[in-house]
Amino acid sequence: MATASTCPYCGVGCGVLIQSQQASEARENRAASENREVSETSITVQGDPDHPANFGRLCVKGSALGQSLSQQERLLQPVVDGAPQSWPVATQAVATRLQQTIARHGPQSVAMYLSGQLLTEDYYVANKLMKGFIGSPHVDTNSRLCMASTVAGHKRAFGADVVPGCYDDIEQARLFVLVGANMAWNHPVLFQRIQAVLKQQPKSRLVVIDPRHQASCEEADLHLAIRPGTDVMLFNGLLCYLAEQQQLDMTYLQAHCDGLAATLSSARLDAVKPEWVARVCDLPLADVLRFYQWFANENRSLTLYSQGVNQAVDGTDKVNAILNVHLATGRIGKPGAGPLSLTGQPNAMGGREVGGLANQLASHIDYSVPEQIAAVGAFWQAPALVTQPGYKAVELFQAVQRGDIKAIWIIGTNPVVSMPDADAVRQALLQCPLVIASDIYHSSDTVQLADIQLPAAGWSEKDGTVTNSERRISRQRAVLKAPGQAKADWQILSEVAAAMGFARDFSYQQPADIFAEHAALSAWCNGAEHMNSSPEREENSPEQIESSSERAQCQRRAFDISGLQGLSAEAYQALLPVQWPVNREYPAGCARLFADGRFFTANGRAQLLPVRQVALPSFVQEANHPWLLNSGRIRDQWHSMTRTGQIPQLMQQKAEPFVCLHPDDAALLSIKAADLVQLNNAQGRMLARAELTAAQRRGELFVPMHWTAQYSSHGRCDVLFVARVDPLSGQPALKLSQVAVRPLRSRWQALLLCRQPLTKQQHQQLAGHYFARQPLAHAQCYQLADVPDTELLWADSWLAQLGLKASLYSYQSDSGEVRAAGFDGDALQWLLLWSAQKPKADLAWLDQQFATDVVAEQRPQLLQACAADNRDTDNSAVICSCFQVREARICQAIEAGQQCLDSLGQKLRCGTNCGSCIPELTALLRQHSRLAVAS
Ligand code: SF4
Numbered sequence: 018m019a020t021a022s023t024c025p026y027c028g029v030g031c032g033v034l035i036q037s038q039q040a041s042e043a044r045e046n047r048a049a050s051e052n053r054e055v056s057e058t059s060i061t062v063q064g065d066p067d068h069p070a071n072f073g074r075l076c077v078k079g080s081a082l083g084q085s086l087s088q089q090e091r092l093l094q095p096v097v098d099g100a101p102q103s104w105p106v107a108t109q110a111v112a113t114r115l116q117q118t119i120a121r122h123g124p125q126s127v128a129m130y131l132s133g134q135l136l137t138e139d140y141y142v143a144n145k146l147m148k149g150f151i152g153s154p155h156v157d158t159n160s161r162l163c164m165a166s167t168v169a170g171h172k173r174a175f176g177a178d179v180v181p182g183c184y185d186d187i188e189q190a191r192l193f194v195l196v197g198a199n200m201a202w203n204h205p206v207l208f209q210r211i212q213a214v215l216k217q218q219p220k221s222r223l224v225v226i227d228p229r230h231q232a233s234c235e236e237a238d239l240h241l242a243i244r245p246g247t248d249v250m251l252f253n254g255l256l257c258y259l260a261e262q263q264q265l266d267m268t269y270l271q272a273h274c275d276g277l278a279a280t281l282s283s284a285r286l287d288a289v290k291p292e293w294v295a296r297v298c299d300l301p302l303a304d305v306l307r308f309y310q311w312f313a314n315e316n317r318s319l320t321l322y323s324q325g326v327n328q329a330v331d332g333t334d335k336v337n338a339i340l341n342v343h344l345a346t347g348r349i350g351k352p353g354a355g356p357l358s359l360t361g362q363p364n365a366m367g368g369r370e371v372g373g374l375a376n377q378l379a380s381h382i383d384y385s386v387p388e389q390i391a392a393v394g395a396f397w398q399a400p401a402l403v404t405q406p407g408y409k410a411v412e413l414f415q416a417v418q419r420g421d422i423k424a425i426w427i428i429g430t431n432p433v434v435s436m437p438d439a440d441a442v443r444q445a446l447l448q449c450p451l452v453i454a455s456d457i458y459h460s461s462d463t464v465q466l467a468d469i470q471l472p473a474a475g476w477s478e479k480d481g482t483v484t485n486s487e488r489r490i491s492r493q494r495a496v497l498k499a500p501g502q503a504k505a506d507w508q509i510l511s512e513v514a515a516a517m518g519f520a521r522d523f524s525y526q527q528p529a530d531i532f533a534e535h536a537a538l539s540a541w542c543n544g545a546e547h548m549n550s551s552p553e554r555e556e557n558s559p560e561q562i563e564s565s566s567e568r569a570q571c572q573r574r575a576f577d578i579s580g581l582q583g584l585s586a587e588a589y590q591a592l593l594p595v596q597w598p599v600n601r602e603y604p605a606g607c608a609r610l611f612a613d614g615r616f617f618t619a620n621g622r623a624q625l626l627p628v629r630q631v632a633l634p635s636f637v638q639e640a641n642h643p644w645l646l647n648s649g650r651i652r653d654q655w656h657s658m659t660r661t662g663q664i665p666q667l668m669q670q671k672a673e674p675f676v677c678l679h680p681d682d683a684a685l686l687s688i689k690a691a692d693l694v695q696l697n698n699a700q701g702r703m704l705a706r707a708e709l710t711a712a713q714r715r716g717e718l719f720v721p722m723h724w725t726a727q728y729s730s731h732g733r734c735d736v737l738f739v740a741r742v743d744p745l746s747g748q749p750a751l752k753l754s755q756v757a758v759r760p761l762r763s764r765w766q767a768l769l770l771c772r773q774p775l776t777k778q779q780h781q782q783l784a785g786h787y788f789a790r791q792p793l794a795h796a797q798c799y800q801l802a803d804v805p806d807t808e809l810l811w812a813d814s815w816l817a818q819l820g821l822k823a824s825l826y827s828y829q830s831d832s833g834e835v836r837a838a839g840f841d842g843d844a845l846q847w848l849l850l851w852s853a854q855k856p857k858a859d860l861a862w863l864d865q866q867f868a869t870d871v872v873a874e875q876r877p878q879l880l881q882a883c884a885a886d887n888r889d890t891d892n893s894a895v896i897c898s899c900f901q902v903r904e905a906r907i908c909q910a911i912e913a914g915q916q917c918l919d920s921l922g923q924k925l926r927c928g929t930n931c932g933s934c935i936p937e938l939t940a941l942l943r944q945h946s947r948l949a950v951a952s
């Protein structure tokens with residue numbers, strides 16, 4: 018029978034059904050006898066037709082989950098100071114070293130850095146241990162990089178961190194406004210719901226606000242290619258326009274909101290006329306007016322926004338500029354109307370709920386109300402409850418760098434890749450006296466720096482809950498045994514807590530125990546109604562909040578899952594997806610909040626916030642680094658690629674780090690398509706392949722956020738982003754930096770395919786040169802290039818340094834081209850193509866040669882890098898990852914008469930599985946029809 022669980026990637030939170038074939042005992046024994054510690058398992062994953070987030074759909078990443086269980090780079094055993102250890106030794110080492118640090122430097126010298134990938138139960142235990150028992154407030158999470166500005170914006174406007182609406186609003190809405198969100202790639206299943214509405218409802222419209230013509234624009238009725246950083250101006254302009262057109266909902270405003278007059282006056286200082294908005298935002302006036310008219314005329318307007326809004330120095334103001342127009346029109350808490358923030362990670366919301374952010378204590382309680390702080394202390398019976406916020410992510414790693422933090426425990430995340438000024442973060446960790454990392458992989462850039470490495474169970478191996486972007490709590494369920502000695506994070510944390518002397522308070526036997534406590538805390542001291550009910554944990558009832566006068570002061574909090582506090586282990590096991598709050602008022606959960614116009618501010622009224630457009634970036638004045646740099650996700654990869662990078666199918670869309678730039682800019686810089694390009698600024702350097710595209714605005718560049726040192730020598734884009742943050746939310750500005758760009762004039766480029774990944778020692782031999790690794794089905798493919806400021810190495814000496822002995826070798830003296838291969842018997846071990854330009858090869862064919870014997874007479878063909886009957890190597894982009902259909906084949910099919918999605922699908926199957934490539938297919942069809950018209 019299939020097990021219902023949830024996808025571990027984005028915040029859509031799709032339900033999946035998992036069928037597992039755990040290895041038979043005999044196969045496990047065989048693995049053990051071959052000294053393989055890993056059990057052989059396989060799973061198949063399908064969309065869950067009953068899950069309300071996706072109704073059976075999955076995107077390309079979710080569809081490939083069954084291939085994500087490679088155990089190759091798994092951390093299987095605890096490692097202390099480089100030596101494998103048993104769990105008792107490692108647990109004691111963590112406990113003792115943390116205690117020694119606390120004894121010498123105080124509890125505030127200890128920190129934790131968590132992840133939106135963790136389950137709520139893991140998060141809860143980590144937060145409780147640090148903020149209640151160790152006594153350090155310095156717990157933050159990578160959700161700080163993702164949604165912190167939305168949290169701050171929600172709290173300012175609504176009095177609580179609440180997403181008002183739900184996914185069902187998509188089917189009800191008729192105007193979709195996407196701001197800084199490439200939903201087609203990053204929230205594909207929700208985008209497919211929008212596409213369906215656009216198709217079925219002829220009067221529905223999609224507006225995309227984004228500096229780039231990204232994939233979502235293919236479906237848009239209007240794309241506003243806004244000047245980066247001017248969103249506040251655009252939405253302030255909209256508010257002014259709505260006021261001018263008398264389209265504000267004065268009845269709603271009078272009944273439920275404060276702050277209109279001040280907000281409007283402030284907006285008018287920015288954006289009194291659309292003409293001025295158009296000029297500042299660098300948009301055609303007609304387009305600005307069209308957007309404003311559409312918004313004014315459509316009550317069922319849904320504004321969906323994501324990192325393009327949040328990751329900015331004024332991210333919180335951008336959020337409030339959006340919330341202002343929804344409040345001012347009363348379009349909130351109503352079917353098809355509202356702001357809907359799209360979380361990037363599967364459990365960013367769950368982390369917010371338990372207090373994973375350094376400026377929240379627990380259960381949506383922050384540090385501003387002493388009675389509530391005391392209540393948490395009492396509930397936990399905490400000996401060392403913190404009362405002040407801790408360091409937010411950027412401050413946290415700066416504190417590590419200063420030496421204020423002496424011990425940091427990083428769980429399930431990769432800050433050496435994902436933080437701004439990433440090289441400084443790496444340096445900070447290198448000099449930190451104690452770095453502990455819990456992770457599923459040993460190879461991550463961060464885990465490699467840890468003094469103590471703890472093997473964690475991963476998706477499909479552990480149980481718990483996650484909360485998606487619409488407040489829906491869903492179960493993730495274990496279907497496989499964790500490999501080696503890996504354990505669930507909550508268990509690792511609880512055992513360390515016990516070793517530190519807190520066994521009684523961390524005696525959880527299963528995730529259900531933790532969830533029950535978390536649910537009970539959400540009810541604890543949560544409004545008068547709940548204060549009158551008796552607390553679940555009678556024996557822990559705190560004396561200090563027993564007096565009814567203190568109880569009466571407890572404010573009502575939005576996050577309330579009191580209806581789940583009595584859940585038995587069986588009921589927890591069977592828990593169906595449900596949207597919080599779940600309490601007496603909403604026993605079956607609640608889809609939309611604020612329908613009654615009541616908010617969680619002190620007076621129950623929503624707050625419109627006066628926000629001003631910040632001064633435009635002074636980048637243009639920065640002569641040395643005049644190019645604006647933006648970063649973001651791509652369709653087929655997830656975060657720092659630890660899981661998706663191992664899946665050959667997902668490495669086809671983009672195999673190397675790349676930089677998008679406008680063709681006219683490229684011409685100015687003498688950069689051609691696929692050239693290697695250097696981007697640099699005072700902080701760091703990145704090397705990437707050039708992609709020329711009119712989707713970029715002139716003067717602006719885009720790079721992917723995913724590549725790590727495991728996959729590329731110079732692909733970490735975050736080394737180029739300055740650690741500038743929004744002062745309110747602490748969220749770093751990862752959408753805007755400034756760099757210099759130039760082509761990299763390599764003296765040679767090469768393609769190396771090897772049966773096994775290069776070893777650490779071989780990697781060291783590459784030092785300084787460019788590489789990008791792409792796992793194929795049977796081999797590893799390395800794109801290599803010389804970096805001019807490093808020592809010049811020719812093919813022979815380079816092969817010798819890597820310890821590769823050629824069985825086949827050819828050298829062309831006129832071109833200097835070298836082709837070589839190594840064999841073990843008839844089994845191909847490696848193949849090298851070396852020339853002045855990037856070598857061309859039929860990678861799929863070459864990969865196949867690693868899966869079969871290559872006898873002597875077949876070998877010369879290898880050096881041609883393609884089959885004898887196929888000289889026409891198709892290196893065009895893979896558009897459909899599910900069926901590996903490349904752009905060139907699609908274009909041929911279009912030219913041959915397949916001129917719609919359906920006929921392309923029938924002919925090539927592209928777009929017929931997950932549908933994630935449909936925007937790209939649509940773009941190719943459009944491009945072709947434009948060319949046809951032009952000719
Ligand atoms: Fe997973 Fe894709 Fe669904 Fe996101 S949209 S949860 S990545 S299947």
